[in-house]
Each structure stands twice: as structure tokens, then as C-alpha cells.
Amino acid sequence: MTDSEKGQLSLALGREPTETELGVVAILWSERRSYKSSRRWFSEFKTDGENVVLGLGKGAGIVDLGDGILLGVAMESNNHPTQANPYIGSALAIAGVISDVIAHGCKPVALLNSLRFGDPSIKDHAFALKEAVRGISEFANSVGIPMVGGDAEFNDSFGENCVLNAVCIGITEADSMVMSRASTPGHHLVLFGAKTGKERLIDDTESSESSNTSVPGNPLAKRIVIDTLEQLIDGKLLRGLEDVGGGGLALAGAKLAARGNTGVEIHSDKVPICEEDMSALEIVTSDSQDRMLAVVAPENLERVLAILDGYNTPHSVIGQVTDEGFYNLYHYGELKVSLPAVLLTSGFLEPDRFEECLPERTASMDWLVEPLDHVQMLLSMLSSVNIADRTWIYSQFDQHIQANTIVDIGDNSGVIELPKGKRIALTTSCNSSWSHLHPQIGAANSATLAMRNLVASGAKPIFIADCLNIGNPERPESYAEFVEAVKGIGRFSHDFNIPVLTGGVSPYNEKTIDGKSRRIHLTPQVMMAGVLPGNRLPARRSLCTPWANLFLVGETHRELNGSVFQQVQLGRVQGLPPGYQAGMEKSAMEAVLASHAKGIVRSCNDIGRGGLAIGLMKMALRGDFGFRLDLSDIPGSAIGMTEILYSETSARYLVEVTETNQEEFLRTMESCKVVATELGLTLNEPIANFGSFSVDLKEARKAYMSGIAELLDK
Amino acid sequence: MTIAIVKFPGTNSEKDVFRALSVIPGARPYIASSRDGVGTLSEADALVIPSGVSIDEYVSVGAEKWIDGLKNEIQEFAESNKPILGIGNGVQILTRFRLLPGQLRKNVKGRFVCKWVYLRVCKDPTIFTDGLEGLVIRVPVAHSHGRFHFKKKELERIVDSGGVLFRYCNQDGEMIPEANPNGSMDNIAGVKNEAGNVLGIVPHPERATKVELTSADGLILLESFVRSITAR
Numbered sequence: 001m002t003d004s005e006k007g008q009l010s011l012a013l014g015r016e017p018t019e020t021e022l023g024v025v026a027i028l029w030s031e032r033r034s035y036k037s038s039r040r041w042f043s044e045f046k047t048d049g050e051n052v053v054l055g056l057g058k059g060a061g062i063v064d065l066g067d068g069i070l071l072g073v074a075m076e077s078n079n080h081p082t083q084a085n086p087y088i089g090s091a092l093a094i095a096g097v098i099s100d101v102i103a104h105g106c107k108p109v110a111l112l113n114s115l116r117f118g119d120p121s122i123k124d125h126a127f128a129l130k131e132a133v134r135g136i137s138e139f140a141n142s143v144g145i146p147m148v149g150g151d152a153e154f155n156d157s158f159g160e161n162c163v164l165n166a167v168c169i170g171i172t173e174a175d176s177m178v179m180s181r182a183s184t185p186g187h188h189l190v191l192f193g194a195k196t197g198k199e200r201l202i203d204d205t206e207s208s209e210s211s212n213t214s215v216p217g218n219p220l221a222k223r224i225v226i227d228t229l230e231q232l233i234d235g236k237l238l239r240g241l242e243d244v245g246g247g248g249l250a251l252a253g254a255k256l257a258a259r260g261n262t263g264v265e266i267h268s269d270k271v272p273i274c275e276e277d278m279s280a281l282e283i284v285t286s287d288s289q290d291r292m293l294a295v296v297a298p299e300n301l302e303r304v305l306a307i308l309d310g311y312n313t314p315h316s317v318i319g320q321v322t323d324e325g326f327y328n329l330y331h332y333g334e335l336k337v338s339l340p341a342v343l344l345t346s347g348f349l350e351p352d353r354f355e356e357c358l359p360e361r362t363a364s365m366d367w368l369v370e371p372l373d374h375v376q377m378l379l380s381m382l383s384s385v386n387i388a389d390r391t392w393i394y395s396q397f398d399q400h401i402q403a404n405t406i407v408d409i410g411d412n413s414g415v416i417e418l419p420k421g422k423r424i425a426l427t428t429s430c431n432s433s434w435s436h437l438h439p440q441i442g443a444a445n446s447a448t449l450a451m452r453n454l455v456a457s458g459a460k461p462i463f464i465a466d467c468l469n470i471g472n473p474e475r476p477e478s479y480a481e482f483v484e485a486v487k488g489i490g491r492f493s494h495d496f497n498i499p500v501l502t503g504g505v506s507p508y509n510e511k512t513i514d515g516k517s518r519r520i521h522l523t524p525q526v527m528m529a530g531v532l533p534g535n536r537l538p539a540r541r542s543l544c545t546p547w548a549n550l551f552l553v554g555e556t557h558r559e560l561n562g563s564v565f566q567q568v569q570l571g572r573v574q575g576l577p578p579g580y581q582a583g584m585e586k587s588a589m590e591a592v593l594a595s596h597a598k599g600i601v602r603s604c605n606d607i608g609r610g611g612l613a614i615g616l617m618k619m620a621l622r623g624d625f626g627f628r629l630d631l632s633d634i635p636g637s638a639i640g641m642t643e644i645l646y647s648e649t650s651a652r653y654l655v656e657v658t659e660t661n662q663e664e665f666l667r668t669m670e671s672c673k674v675v676a677t678e679l680g681l682t683l684n685e686p687i688a689n690f691g692s693f694s695v696d697l698k699e700a701r702k703a704y705m706s707g708i709a710e711l712l713d714k
Numbered sequence: 715m716t717i718a719i720v721k722f723p724g725t726n727s728e729k730d731v732f733r734a735l736s737v738i739p740g741a742r743p744y745i746a747s748s749r750d751g752v753g754t755l756s757e758a759d760a761l762v763i764p765s766g767v768s769i770d771e772y773v774s775v776g777a778e779k780w781i782d783g784l785k786n787e788i789q790e791f792a793e794s795n796k797p798i799l800g801i802g803n804g805v806q807i808l809t810r811f812r813l814l815p816g817q818l819r820k821n822v823k824g825r826f827v828c829k830w831v832y833l834r835v836c837k838d839p840t841i842f843t844d845g846l847e848g849l850v851i852r853v854p855v856a857h858s859h860g861r862f863h864f865k866k867k868e869l870e871r872i873v874d875s876g877g878v879l880f881r882y883c884n885q886d887g888e889m890i891p892e893a894n895p896n897g898s899m900d901n902i903a904g905v906k907n908e909a910g911n912v913l914g915i916v917p918h919p920e921r922a923t924k925v926e927l928t929s930a931d932g933l934i935l936l937e938s939f940v941r942s943i944t945a946r
Contacts, residue, residue: 137825137826138858141826141828141856141858142724142726142771143726219724220724220767220772220777223723223724223726223767224723310749395827395828395829396826396827396828397826397828398826398828398856399828399854399856400828400854400918400921401727401730402729403733403920403921403923404927405921406926417927
């Protein structure tokens with residue numbers, strides 16, 4: 001805590017705080033728990049919407065899908081612990097995000113994860129990635145929640161600071177939803193789940209070399225918490241619930257009280273602990289996972305305790321809700337903490353933060369050298385780490401448990417079926433190269449990427465969750481990047497009328513090495529969900545008919561700055577990344593969704609990393625068919641083969657349409673004022689013919705499949 | 715037919731199996747929790763041991779007592795010649811009880827594997843695969859410990875006696891090494907016991923029960939299991 005924060009605390013209390021009080025406040029007023037540097041900007045987001053039940057800032061987000069079904073979502077980062085110990089940190093990320101969703105009474109039905117690591121051709125980075133994947137895999141698979149989406153990106157900036165964001169999706173019904181608040185004095189506070197130990201997660205501001213005592217969450221304990229909660233919720237026995245994880249009982253108790261306009265009285269000596277000699281402060285600030293703090297009315301207490309006994313899960317009545325507005329902590333009868341709950345959750349000063357002017361970028365493409373051999377270039381692109389197939393990673397995640405998965409990871413978006421035949425598509429996306437070069441455009445286009453993933457599947461986007469992974473907010477340049485990223489996602493949310501439902505900020509993703517500060521490329525990770533109208537089946541990206549027409553939707557511009565092509569050719573990114581074009585993007589979205597609605601889309605892919613060429617290759621490599629194209633007349637400002645093939649202009653899709661539906665498709669495009677260009681035909685032969693050159697699909701598949709796998713199998 | 719789906723604390727697929735069996739005419743599944751103790755299986759005509767965490771994970775948290783607590787009852791159930799189906803790590807429990815031959819070891823690549831695979835159903839008639847002989851079916855696998863291992867003599871014996879019911883194959887039904895997701899001996903994906911009433915299948919039929927999920931082949935297997943109950 002800073003001196004001015006300590007001063008603020010004494011002033012508010014009218015006395016000097018005790019040691020224990022200082023310890024509690026230090027945790028709750030930390031950047032990670034308080035969002036003190038970031039929350040002033042959240043008004044940039046569109047947060048309301050007719051289906052929003054629980055919006056930004058209230059824990060997990062919840063939307064109403066209709067027919068009584070509510071969908072909950074939480075998104076979290078666990079970057080620093082994952083950097084320190086990838087196996088444990090990644091498992092804890094999954095454990096934490098599941099807790100956020102089940103704390104609202106939701107049954108967890110899907111997970112997604114986003115990974116940002118250093119170049120996997122460097123052994124240490126490959127090892128860290130493998131360990132993180134193993135941690136996620138062991139935890140998520142054992143708990144039994146399907147992983148249906150994710151993305152991974154690699155560059156040097158993540159070598160010292162990896163990024164791991166996780167998303168959990170859950171469902172509940174309107175009358176089963178539980179709020180994170182304690183509204184009625186006299187209700188009991190029941191802690192259950194794992195026992196409390198001395199674990200402390202690594203604070204964002206600490207360097208990862210510092211001692212790390214956190215232990216992996218226990219999937220069996222999580223499974224038991226989920227099963228127990230299901231029974232408690234089915235019996236409508238809970239009046240409020242908060243998960244106890246990072247920030248511990250200090251945070252959980254303060255939130256319940258502050259949100260319910262009440263107070264809480266907590267007896268730390270009643271908490272089931274697994275280590276000897278824990279002080280009151282250690283008990284209430286422990287980050288031990290898999291614990292829940294439930295608010296239980298006196299008339300239900302006996303039944304709740306009977307259920308908890310039945311599961312043999314550690315539990316204890318640790319206190320009660322009061323009407324004093326205070327967070328009172330007793331240890332063997334001695335009052336250790338007596339602080340207003342609201343002071344804990346929002347009494348901190350918002351520190352001054354400064355933004356620096358970010359570097360100007362140029363649209364110049366002077367650096368571009370037309371490749372001599374386009375076949376080799378395409379193979380290099382396919383095997384480059386930011387394009388190559390990610391099956392090595394995703395095959396370690398159970399994607400089918402719960403038996404609702406319609407589309408696995410690796411397609412446009414993951415699709416699952418919910419009760420009453422509802423089908424939703426889920427995706428995560430972020431291009432940190434673009435975001436590094438131009439935070440606002442990069443963040444907005446990370447969101448359009450996610451949106452196009454959904455639209456290509458045929459899903460209509462309904463909400464955004466985000467996690468902004470940034471550098472040190474106390475540095476003006478990092479802070480400016482953060483502010484611009486918020487503005488970018490904010491702009492997108494208003495332009496497309498899609499609410500930001502929940503999110504997080506992960507600060508201090510930087511490290512000083514040899515006197516130089518190294519921070520990550522800004523990573524505004526966007527998760528987006530969409531519904532398949534009329535419960536239609538989703539379109540996939542694999543070509544599925546021979547002699548069908550392949551169409552390009554949208555215009556292609558001279559936008560190779562920040563692209564994978566640039567990374568492959570120059571070994572770095574520079575310049576002004578592809579523009580954010582809300583108008584074009586919206587028309588293209590409407591046109592493609594209208595085509596899906598007419599049932600004339602055989603397969604569809606959106607264009608993102610690697611541009612047109614990679615979009616087409618992914619369609620061919622996932623299916624059994626090749627193609628023959630004529631790229632001589634592509635609308636837009638792109639000049640020459642390289643720009644046409646690899647430019648990463650937004651607002652573009654690839655659509656496979658059979659001969660009979662061609663006219664209908666073109667009419668649909670025209671009515672939405674969208675340019676659609678016939679590129680050529682799909683073929684029975686396994687060949688990708690781009691007109692001026694062709695690639696054997698067997699060779700292409702080898703490059704694509706081995707790019708990452710070979711590095712990780714070493 | 716009443717079918718008990720046995721749930722231990724780390725079981726995570728019991729509801730999937732319940733849903734899948736519920737749509738099969740004549741099947742009356744119920745979830746029997748190991749916490750309810752001995753006696754919970756007494757009314758069942760057949761048992762399913764669904765998948766969950768691996769035995770290693772149980773042992774590491776000292777929870778194998780729940781499994782061993784039902785050992786005698788499940789063994790008696792098998793001895794009374796009623797059908798038992800183990801799926802995924804449920805097979806591990808049945809091999810631990812010595813109700814099925816062999817062992818399930820860690821995948822040859824040392825990591826979890828989730829993917830869609832093809833299985834070739836054995837040609838010899840068995841009660842569990844009646845009418846499916848020689849078929850190629852598509853179901854997913856998801857396991858870290860799914861590699862069937864047998865002692866040499868044991869392998870010869872079960873192969874000779876028709877104890878292998880399913881083998882990994884490619885789309886065309888060829889049982890080649892590339893189609894084997896975990897390094898199982900002889901591409902073996904499912905076996906039965908000598909008496910013929912206990913079946914273990916490592917892939918997950920309960921996750922392939924309708925075309926929307928890209929395959930309904932798993933339902934065919936489960937229907938065949940339900941028919942085997944009546945056949946007795």
C-alpha cells in the first residue's frame with residue numbers, strides 16, 4: 001500500500017488501522033482486486049442490452065437465452081502464476097473461472113482458453129506451453145467440462161510474461177440463479193469445499209522469482225463442490241453465494257456485505273484449516289481454491305449441513321450477516337478487524353495515471369519483397385507458429401464430455417447444444433500483433449475477428465467477455481495502450497450493439513531484464529458468444545462438395561502491416577495494422593448471416609490471420625476437396641499476388657455455394673450491398689490451384705500439421 | 715430393464731450415460747452413488763461403470779476407498795452372470811477388480827488424447843455385438859490412461875477366445891497403427907471377460923448418440939448392450 005492509501009484509510013476510519021486490518025485492506029485495494037487504475041474507463045463499453053440479466057461489474061455475466069434458460073459467463077487471467085509455474089498456474093486459472101460461474105448457481109457446460117507464449121522453437125518456451133496445456137487438461141478433463149474453444153499466439157514478448165486467459169460458460173434457470181450478496185441480517189455464513197491453507201497466489205506486482213506456495217487446485221474437490229452446489233441449488237437452499245478463491249474470505253465476505261447493503265461477522269477460528277498455526281490474517285487472505293461461502297437462512301441451515309455432511313466435504317458455519325455495514329473479523333473471540341464493508345470494496349483512491357502519446361505508425365509497405373517462389377512461401381506460412389495446426393494442444397482437452405458438443409475446437413467456433421434445443425457458438429480471439437502496433441484498432445479488430453468466427457458458423461453474436469492483458473499501468477505508455485484498447489472494444493460494442501457482459505484486466509505483464517523493461521504485446525482478449533437462429537446446425541469451414549463455387553465476400557486492401565506474412569518475411573511486425581471498418585463489417589456480417597438463413601452456405605470461413613490464402617487452405621485441409629481459382633480480378637486496392645493472398649483486411653469471408661444456389665447467393669450479397677467475387681471451383685483432386693501456382697494438398701497438410709507439433713514433440 | 719450407473723466421487727460421465735440410455739426403449743437407468751453404500755445395486759439387471767478421473771488420481775487423493783468399497787458387490791454382480799459395461803476409465807475399475815483382462819496404462823505419447831476414432835466390431839458373434847459383426851463405427855476417445863496392455867499369454871488367450879470386441883481402425887476399417895490413438899496392443903479398444911457378461915470399451919459411445927453430434931454410432935452400441943440384458 002502506498003502512504004497516501006494508508007492515510008486515506010486512517011482518515012476514513014478516524015483511527016489508526018490494526019496490522020490485520022492493514023493486511024486485509026492491502027489485498028482488497030490491490031490493483032488486481034480493486035481495478036483502481038482501470039475501472040474509470042469501463043464506461044466506454046456498451047454494457048446494457050435487453051437480454052442482459054447480470055452485467056459488467058457484478059461477478060459473472062448472465063444473459064437470458066429465452067425459454068427460461070440463462071447463460072452465465074466468466075473470464076479470468078492467471079498470467080503471473082502461470083509464468084512462475086505453468087502446470088499449476090494454468091490449472092488454477094480453470095479452477096478459478098469455474099468457481100465464478102458456479103457461484104451464480106450455474107452448471108458449467110463449456111470452457112475456453114487463450115494461450116500466449118514465447119516462440120515454441122525455444123526449448124524453455126515450448127516447455128512452459130506444454131506444462132500449461134497439461135495443467136489445463138488434467139484439471140478441466142477431470143472435472144468434466146468440455147473445452148470447446150481457444151486460441152494460441154506466439155511471439156517473443158510473451159517469453160518472460162506468458163498470458164493465460166480462461167472462460168467458463170454455465171447455464172441455469174431464472175428461479176435457480178443465486179446472487180453474490182448477503183441481504184438479510186441474521187442469515188448464516190457457511191463455508192464449504194476445500195480446507196484453507198497458507199496458499200497465496202502470486203501478486204501481479206511481484207516478480208515470478210519470488211516464493212510461490214500455491215498448490216494446484218484439486219479437480220476431485222471441484223467436482224464435489226459442483227455436485228454439492230447442484231443439490232443445494234435444486235433445493236433452493238441458498239440466499240447468496242460467493243466463491244472464495246483469490247482474495248480469500250476477506251474479499252468474499254466484503255463483497256457479500258457491500259452488495260447486500262449489510263455487514264458480516266466472521267470467526268476465523270471456525271474456518272476448517274489444513275495447516276497448523278494460521279493467524280487470522282492468513283486465514284482470511286488465503287487463496288486456497290475450491291471453497292464457497294454460502295448465505296443460508298436459519299430455517300434451511302439444518303438441511304444444508306445435512307447435504308454437506310453427506311458429501312463429506314469440509315464445512316463450517318463461520319459467521320453471520322449483520323445490519324451494521326461492517327466487516328467484523330473475530331479470532332477466538334477477539335475482534336481483529338472492524339471495517340466498513342463498502343470501504344473495503346470501493347473506498348480506495350483512484351490513483352492518477354498518465355497516458356503517453358503512442359508511436360505513430362505508417363501504412364507504407366516499402367518493406368515488401370514479392371516472394372520468388374509462391375509455393376515455398378505458402379508452405380512457410382502454413383508451418384509458421386501463428387498459423388500451423390494446433391491439434392497437439394487441443395487434442396489434450398476433452399471436448400465431448402457432457403455429450404453436447406456439436407463442433408469441436410479448431411473450426412470457426414465451438415458449438416454446443418443446450419436444453420430446449422438451443423445451440424450456441426463460442427469463440428475467443430485476439431491479434432496481439434495488431435494490438436501492439438495500434439491498440440485501439442487492434443482491440444476493435446480482435447473483436448471483429450471473434451465476431452467473424454461466429455458469423456462464419458451461422459451464429460448471431462449476443463455478448464462479449466474480455467480480458468485486457470497489459471503492462472504496468474503506472475507507466476504512461478502501458479497505460480495509454482490499456483486506455484486505447486478499452487476504447488477499441490468499447491467502439492466495437494457500440495457499433496455492433498453487442499454488450500460487454502463481463503471481463504477482467506490483468507496488469508503488470510512486464511519484467512525488467514538487464515535494466516530494460518520488457519512488456520507483453522498488448523493482448524485485449526475477446527470472447528464472444530452467438531446463438532444459432534432457429535436452432536439451426538452450424539456451418540463448418542471444411543469444403544464439402546466437388547464442383548461447388550467458391551466466393552470471396554468483401555474487398556481486399558493493401559494491408560500487410562502487422563500480418564503473419566510480415567512476421568514470416570521480416571521476423572517482426574511494423575506499420576499500421578489493417579483498418580477497422582465498422583460499416584463494411586456490418587454489411588458483410590448481415591449478408592453472410594442472411595445466406596446461412598437461406599440454407600445456401602455449404603461451408604464458410606472468415607478471413608483473419610494469413611489472409612485469403614490461409615483461409616482457403618484451412619477450408620481445403622479440413623475437408624477432402626481441393627480447388628482451382630482465378631485471382632486476377634479481386635476487388636479492393638490490393639496490388640499483386642502477395643497482397644491478394646496474404647493481406648489481412650477485415651470484413652471478409654469465404655463461402656462455398658453449389659451451382660444451383662449461386663444466383664440466390666449473389667442476390668443476397670447485392671441486397672446487403674456487399675461485393676462477392678467468384679474465385680473458382682472446388683475440386684475432387686487434392687490440389688490447391690491458385691492460378692499462377694499450385695500446391696499439393698498432401699504437402700501442404702504436412703507443413704500445416706507439423707509446424708507446431710514438431711517443436712513440441714522435441 | 716433396470717440399469718444402475720455407478721457413480722464414485724470422481725466419476726464425471728454418469729449423466730451422459732444416463733441421458734443416452736434414457737432414449738433406449740425398455741432401458742430404465744438410475745444413478746447409484748457409491749456414497750449410498752452396499753445394497754445400492756441390488757435391484758439392477760445390469761451395471762454401467764462410466765468414465766471419470768483415472769485410478770492414479772483417486773490414489774493420489776486417497777479416494778480409492780470409495781471404489782474398493784463396492785468391490786465385493788460388483789464382483790458378486792459379475793458372478794451372477796448379469797451384464798456389466800465399463801466405459802473409459804470405468805474399464806480401469808473393472809480391470810482393477812480383475813473382472814476384465816489386461817491393464818489400462820498411460821497413453822504411449824504420455825499425454826491425454828481427445829479425438830474421434832473409428833472402431834471395427836469383431837466378426838465373431840458375442841452377446842454385446844449381436845447384429846453388428848464387422849461394422850465400422852465412429853465414436854470419440856478421451857483419456858490419458860487408455861492403452862490396453864496384456865501379458866503375452868493373456869493376449870493370445872483373449873484373441874484366440876474371441877475376447878476382443880473392438881479394435882481401432884481407419885475410416886475404411888483397416889486396423890493399422892496410424893488409427894491407434896494411444897498405443898494399445900493390437901489396436902484393442904474393447905474386451906469382454908471369459909464368461910462373456912462383462913464388457914469394457916475405452917472410447918465413449920455415450921457421446922455419439924445423435925447425428926447433430928456428428929455420429930449416432932454410440933447409440934447403436936448402447937442399444938446392443940441393452941438387448942444383451944434381455945437376451946440373458
